[in-house]
Amino acid sequence: MPQPLLDRSEYVEQAYLYQVLRERVDIEMPMQELLEQIRYELLTTTNLPLAIDYLLTELKHSGQMAPAMKKLAHYFTPFQAYLVEEAEKESGRFTMGTALQVLEGEAKYRTTAHNEAGLFFYHFEVLCRNRLNYDRGLTAISNDPTFDRKWAQWILMLRAQVGLVDIADLLFLASDEYRVKMEEAGQSTDGKGPFLFGRKEGRIALGNRRREPLFLFAAMQRHLDYPTVPRPKPADENKDVIPQLMRRMERLESRIKLMEEERRAGIDITKFYAERDGSDSSGAADVQ
Template sequence: MSEAAPPAPIASAGAVAPLGVEEYIEQAHFFGMLAERLAANAPAQEVLASAREEVLATTKLPMAIDFLLSELRHSGVMASAMTKLSHYFTPLQAYIVGEGENERGRFDLRVGLEVLAREAAYRAGMTPGSTRVPTLQGLFLYQFEVLCRNRLGYDKGLTAVAGDPSYPPHWKEWILAIRHQVGIIDIADLIYVQSDHAAKRGGASRTPLFGDQEGRIALANRKKDPLYLFNSLHRQLGYPEPPRTQRVSGDENPIPQMARRLEQLEKRVKLLEEEQRGGFDLTKFYAKPPTASE
């Protein structure tokens, strides 16, 4: 009788999961549930109150939800509360929620919550279809791809990434250094020169941040669209893939609605123009006031 296959490795409460795996399992459930119910147009305050009862009481997340709910009732946003809870939520989590809550921005809060749910699941070692142990390399590449795909700004975004307590000082220094290099230098080149593969070939970095596989994949995708690099990392190394913004379906297309409103405005303008020229008498539409006998 053959022996059973060993269980998939789970990340320990180390660098990738500084709060402990249990916390990130509950965070993944919380952010995913919040995104799903907000998509169904459920009130945010009711969703938070319900989530408070659902999450595991032995974690610190219920207390964090209480503070989020209090801040939401007073100011109408959650990002400020997440910023104040910097010992629990990372700067990138607060930044993504803040961008989603920004009325002038184009980033969907529901997509942002799904981004946070997948990140928390990766930290907890729960990425679907992958049995690899979470790493700092996978965490950074996921966060960078989120900034890239959603155009969230490299300067503020990478500053928030560098504030993550998961990264040691040499990682933080490198992340802050590439803030102004991204866009001028390909991300594939930035990864390659910091890889073990480049070090073996006489590369510039003596203390590589990325492994041999990341270096070889980056080398193969130089001078190509960065999306090809990310897709290769997903296939070869099982790194998590950020959620994509859903395209608007035909039923939800706002253009026909705008066209109908323009037609209504045109009709109203025509009525006003005819009235100004005296060619249209609005008095015939006036209702006669009721008399005392009625």
């Protein structure tokens, strides 16, 4: 059963937590130390400090936060726990920095007059842009307390249809724009729906049929004004350039020194094995 929605102050503190973690995670401090520091900065009249205590306990035992977030289902949503779980996977490409940025945007959006459509598109775009698992991700979204039974059933239906049917078609069939067109044509709406999206969302979906889904998400974000989903950043291939140049410079310097010695008086190669010869001669003396 979905947990009730939290008070606005809880989401304000959650947004601050994710923001500070995202800003400080780049300094490569352990997550445990970061949480211990930030805990004292949070508002004590909220339940977030208590939740952090539980997260710290799980971090000390297993080194992960996702299991604790799943157990705190009355405070953290299943989608929040799913994002952290994906970020903690060693083999995944979904980084903790991206997860914290997504969670920060979601928490800030919940502090405003958000609606179900905007929150759904934000979550679904996160799955698409970061190539996360649709089955597990949409299941987590359907269990969000913001969505009622009709929304949850439709999201689970989408989980079975995604990849087989154009997402724009599915959105249009679940919009008031489709219902109005059927009524204008004198057709019955029995057995259709549920009509969860407004006419605006239906028109956007109709205008993006057979097109790249990213265009659909961009249009929805502009009109519904939900947070911008962070784009995956390509790997920085230039971070190793300077160390490589330094090693090459060292090799060049050593070669130049050898060339200078050769031009002056020749290279005395005995200095490279004098110590070894000494050890060999001493060993030979011992044998004699």
